[in-house]
Amino acid sequence: MRVLDAPTNQARPTPQPRLTPAMSFGLATLGVFVGVGWLWLAPHWLALLITLGSLSLLLGQAWASIQRTERERTVLAQAHSALDSEYNSIQADYATLERAYEDLQQSHQRLQRRIDERTAERDQSTNQLQTLLDDTRSYVAQLTALNEVSVALNATLDRDEVLACILRQLERVVTFDSASVQQLDDDELQVIAARGMNNEVYDMRISVPDNELARKVVGSPAPVVLGDVRKDPSFVMQPGPIRSWIGVALRVGERTVGILTVDSHRENAYTADDGHLVANFANQAALALHNSHLFAAAERRATEMALLLEMTRTVGSTLHLPEVLLRAAAAIGEALHAEDVLVLLLDEQGERLTPQAGAMGDHNYLRMRWASPTSLSNEPTLAKVIKQGCARVIHAVSPTIPYQTLLALPLSIKEQVLGVVLVATPDRDAPFGPQQLVLAEGLATSAAIAIEQARLYDQARRAAQAEERSRLARELHDSVTQTLFSMTLTAEAARAQVERNPVRAATQIDRLKAAAHQSLGEMRELLLQLRPTPLQEHGIIKSLRDHIASLNAQEVAINLECEGEDSVLSPANAAGLYRIAQEAIANALRHAQATNVRVSFSFASKSTTLMVKDNGCGFDPDLLERSGRHLGLTSMAERAGELGGTLDVQSIVGEGTCLTVHLHG
DSSP: OOOOOOOOOOOOOOOOOOOOHHHHHHHHHHHHHHHHHHHHSOHHHHHHHHHHHHHHHHHHHHHHHHHHHHHHHHHHHHHHHHHHHHHHHHHHHHHHHHHHHHHHHHHHHHHHHHHHHHHHHHHHHHHHHHHHHHHHHHHHHHHHHHHHHHHHHHHOOOHHHHHHHHHHHHHHHSOOSEEEEEEEETTEEEEEEEESSOGGGGGOEEETTTOHHHHHHHHOSSOEEESOGGGOTTOOSOOTTOOEEEEEEEEETTEEEEEEEEEESSTTOOOHHHHHHHHHHHHHHHHHHHHHHHHHHHHHHHHHHHHHHHHHHHHHTOOOHHHHHHHHHHHHHHHTTOSEEEEEEEOTTSOEEEEEEEESOSSOHHHHHTOSOEEGGGOHHHHHHHHHTSOEEEESOOTTSSOSEEEEEEEEETTEEEEEEEEEESOTTOOOOHHHHHHHHHHHHHHHHHHHHHHHHHHHHHHHHHHHHHHHHHHIIIIIIHHHHHHHHHHHHHHHHHHHOHHHHHHHHHHHHHHHHHHHHHHHHHHHHHSOOOHHHHHHHHHHHHHHHTTGGGOOEEEEEEESOGGGSOHHHHHHHHHHHHHHHHHHHHTSOOSEEEEEEEEOSSEEEEEEEEOSOOOOHHHHHHHTOOHHHHHHHHHHHHTTOEEEEEEETTTEEEEEEEEEO
């Protein structure tokens, strides 16, 4: 398209008048006619000539005007041709502009459509972003609420505090008028936490088998959402202002421990998404209940362990059987919150039960009921408990005692039943469930072990007394009795020699005196052995030094040496080594006829050595083994073995004996 220059407003120059050829011709013709007329014509013809001259002048001017007009026409024709050409060009440019305009309109329409599309896409994206933002905010709120619940779960094991936090955080993301957490126990639902409800709901019990909606929620892994409870026949509770309702099972693994419910006074207030959101909080509530149960079980277990330890400590603090029985009865009664406890022990034949100890009861009804030994044939229930070796709960015990429930616990160790413990309570619904029975059986087992230990201790004490009597009898027989027999013979010989040989009688009397002194020393030694040794108070070295000091009357050099501290010895090892050293010194003085005895101790962190060496007559170990007279050595070897050590005896006839005891640990 061409661009036309706009006309300018500059002023054109004014054309100057000039003498054209036509005007010159007219003027010449006029002059000729004037001259001719002047010469030839009369004056009348002068006017005519002047008129003709003027007419010629006018004709010349007309001719000149015609020529000028023609020239202007030619110019105008040229200008018109140029204008036509310009017009055609303008027409072409106009057509081009029209096409461009149409293209521009089409482009504008396309651009407008594109703008409209982009605007629609932008609006859609904005809506999507707004929806995503709202969802993100909702998700953040949910995460924040769940995080608060998680913090509460990790911060405390208080069930009520955690559940209250769960309901409080749930209200931030799901609008409700009231909500509750209900625990499932023995096919009954009980409200244990609520928000927006009165305290009366805590006393309500909902039987799951009798409530269709409760069965549906408990048995369904998905949330149950009711848009209008008035249109649902399974909602049997009094709806009141409740219109919408959500119920979600609290599940731990495959086990349902309760339900979480929320409700609203508006119809169709909840969607499936709300149900899934409530389910997330239900999982946290289920975890809280599970943690609460675990914590309660741990506390219960800790309490049981504490009771068992207390039982073991209390009962094990004495080995006196009557005291053990009394403490066991008291500990079992206190642990099980009983009002009366009685311990019955079987006799050696296992046929009769004998009452031994009772506790707790102010009136001793159990002691009155089993006042004397009774045959098992008269007590079939107790006989079954003893035969089966397991606890048994007995209801409606006897009209003569005011107890409605009686727990019979066998006192058993492995396959042996020692007796029965009777635990009584006046409550027929006494809490003797499986867990309590396990605790009770554990306490009874601890009591049985303590009773058996007391029995074994009593047997060991009696056996030790018998052994000590036998040893004293041997000692008396080997030393004092023989010396007294020798004194009797010497006295009879001295009496026979008094009159016949007074000098020899005096010698016999001196021998009799020496034998009497020897017997006195041996009796003193035996009496010292019978005394309790203050080992725990003074230690083995001080106690043995005092014992050696009491033997100075024998006029034998006894040296005691010590390397290390005797505090490393346990009381049992100290008592055993003391007895071995005591007997070794006595053997050196009594049988070896030694004048020098060396006793040495070597104490280390992991071993102890005792050596007793004398310069006596010694003996042949092989000959002594064949003669069988080695009870003292056997006793010392047994003591060393009981202490986990060894006894080594080296002896040469005429050179003395060396006895060494090694203890490890």
